[in-house]
Amino acid sequence: MSFFKDKTAIVTGATSGMGRGIAEALNAESANLILSGRDQERGRQLEGRLGPGARFIPGDIKQPQANEALVLAAVEHFGRLDMLVLSAGQLGIGKLHTLSLDDWHDTIATNLNAVFYLLKYAIPEMQKTGGGSILIIGSVAAFHAFPNHPAYAASKGALPALVRQLARDYGPKIRINLLSPAQVATPLILDSVRAFDNPDEILDETARKLPMKRLGLPQDIAQTALHLLGDQASWITGSNFVVDGGFLAT
Ligand SMILES: NC(=O)c1ccc[n+]([C@@H]2O[C@H](COP(=O)([O-])OP(=O)(O)OC[C@H]3O[C@@H](n4cnc5c(N)ncnc54)[C@H](O)[C@@H]3O)[C@@H](O)[C@H]2O)c1
Secondary structure, three states: OOOOOOOEEEEEOOOOHHHHHHHHHHHHOOOEEEEEEOOHHHHHHHHHHHOOOEEEEEOOOOOHHHHHHHHHHHHHHHOOOOEEEEOOOOOOOOOHHHOOHHHHHHHHHHHHHHHHHHHHHHHHHHHHOOOEEEEEEOOHHHOOOOOOOHHHHHHHHHHHHHHHHHHHHHOOOEEEEEEEEOOEOOHHHHHHHOOOOOHHHHHHHHHHHOOOOOOEOHHHHHHHHHHHHOHHHOOOOOOEEEEOOOHHHO
16 A cells, blocks of 8 residues: 555645645656646646545745644645645746846745745644645755846755755654756746747757756656655754756756
8 A cells, every 4th residue: 555545745836836736746657636726727727637635725825824724725635644745936037136136035935934934834834644745845046046036046045955954843744855856847947948039949959068968847856755754764854855857966
């Protein structure tokens, strides 16, 4: 029987990209899911496709109450909370002096403050059921400077320190790890290159530069996510897992 059966996970950013890939993989392993996202139509479609073990709870995770609502929904619908996958994120591109105050705050609010909110509400609930496992989706931008990503780099750069801190403070009952991808073919990156005249060339060149010669796919991320959330990783906490097609190696 799957380790994930009868366990409940909250997945943020669940209606798109890596969050959706991880939600689908958890669903295939019979986990119950609270799917978080802003797009009602995509959320309802995904909920319908995944079946009775999945509930979509719409909301903007920049609001603390939206995160509290996810935790309450896990308890109301499935009676317990065992896992968190924090995948929602946004870019926020521009040289620092050109960024508006709103752009800066918005990126930090989504990529960092919302992580704090969900963990704050979820950890006490996970402690009630004996503990659990948390996975935050970071970025190689925490370790490598891409051009003109100051707010993104700062927000993702805080996550390795936060994960180490929480591993120390909440072990052994709660494990927490960071998964840091490089370029994965999701709307986050595909939409951002559309602003240029030659998006296909940019994507081809990005793939060519990677030792693995292709962009990542949500499934590449989902397999590592399942491993880190499951009991095979029972001695792994406070760690950062780079899943990047070799990007940082170059
Ligand atoms: N795609 C990449 O190349 C790449 C590389 C490194 C890290 N990441 C990180 O991976 C994570 C997943 O991104 P993705 O590539 O799957 O992108 P994506 O755009 O497909 O998915 C991100 C989801 O987060 C949601 N979201 C953003 N802000 C939100 C908010 N305030 N409230 C609720 N939902 C919100 C978006 O609507 C979207 O559905 C992000 O944290 C991103 O920073 C992505």
